[in-house]
Amino acid sequence: MSQPSIMIKHVPKEDRPRERLIQYGGTHLSNSELLAILLGSGTKDESVMALANRVLMHFEGINLLKNATIEELTAIKGIGDAKGVVILAALELGKRINQFKPDERYVIRSPEDGADYVMEEMRQLNQEHFVVLFLDTKNQVIHRQTIFIGSLNASIVHPREVFREAVKRSAASIICVHNHPSGDPTPSREDIHVTKRLAESGKLVGIELLDHIVIGDRKFVSLKEKGYL
Template sequence: MTVTPFPELKIRDVHEADRPRERLIRQGSHSLSNQELLAILLRTGTKEESVLSLANRILMNFEKLHALKHATIEEIMEIKGIGEAKAVQLLAAIELGKRLAQKEMDSRFTIRSPEDAAHFLMPEMSPLQQEHFVVLFLNVKNQVLHKQTIFIGSLNASIVHPREIFREAVKRSAASIICAHNHPSGVPTPSPEDIEVTTRLHEAGVIIGIDLIDHIIIGDHQFISLKEKGYF
């Protein structure tokens, strides 16, 4: 017996009140799923596939929504049904979201605990595929004056030199600093190199008079504070 598949549901077949655009207008963007928000950006599907199905395939292709954050136009266009125009629309929306989120985060965020520092950095650093060593420069109120990526690559004491970091701290009139780097493996357990770098930066900070408040290692939505662990 041959089973005839049900035809795929198109947006036009959905009751008008339940369509993503109409629901967004009526209920707000927060009420829509990731699939529905993507469908609005895409606007149309293909002859063979609805826009909702296409949006779902994009999400499945990138597994997690945050993986889209680092997608290139070539990677997006590899998905069947996505041409240059749709890929450009998606990348523009993603970049705008990243800039708005970063602007909000960077507006004199106050660090009161290792959790504050981790939550400030984790959305950006947790998905990275390479190690990034980042320094937060703080004022006397522990507000973030500046954030800077010092280098990208495997952590090594010969690369992370205190001179470069504290020169920037003096330039920014920083009272203290917080260092952070990510482990692409997702496991934030400190390595001997991590501990060595931390010790050197702490000792240099004591001499210069600019405190190293913490060194945060960021994994896959988890972190470790070397200060809390007693490494300095």
């Protein structure tokens, strides 16, 4: 027979998640403690900490939780619309904070700069996205655009689409970026072929392809550094 769940009101005050966050800061709290604060309360049969732990177990941790839907959350016993909406709002806010960039134009001086500009957003995508960064003469990003979503293929990622936008934006150069949802940024043969094709087309129109960066999970590969440009 399972032990009854300990209600949060019976937990010593200094051990409660809210009080611990106030005293020590969020970095000292576990994922379940942070989630318990968002949930606010448990049920009549289960403490908020037990409920938080069960939610995390359902999603096998925070990595899958970040893509949760309201339907998936409310299917868990003890999570209604109100609690589900609070979790989704917190997840969305976290994503926006990670993706926020100041208003001043971002300058790309190295492959690391280019990867940093898109890493947090692109490493979490479940499909391949082919993105182009359009730069001015000072290597400042003046525009970014997703050209294609899906497996990279030279017949689909056509130089015409890339350089038409570059001309429209009066770009001096471009950097192409795409992600590997597997998390492994090792370039494929198709990646290399697309890179060479875009580089040749850039020379014809006078807009240089500075780099093609493949994004993995907190890792990247620069095809320029690999000698393909």
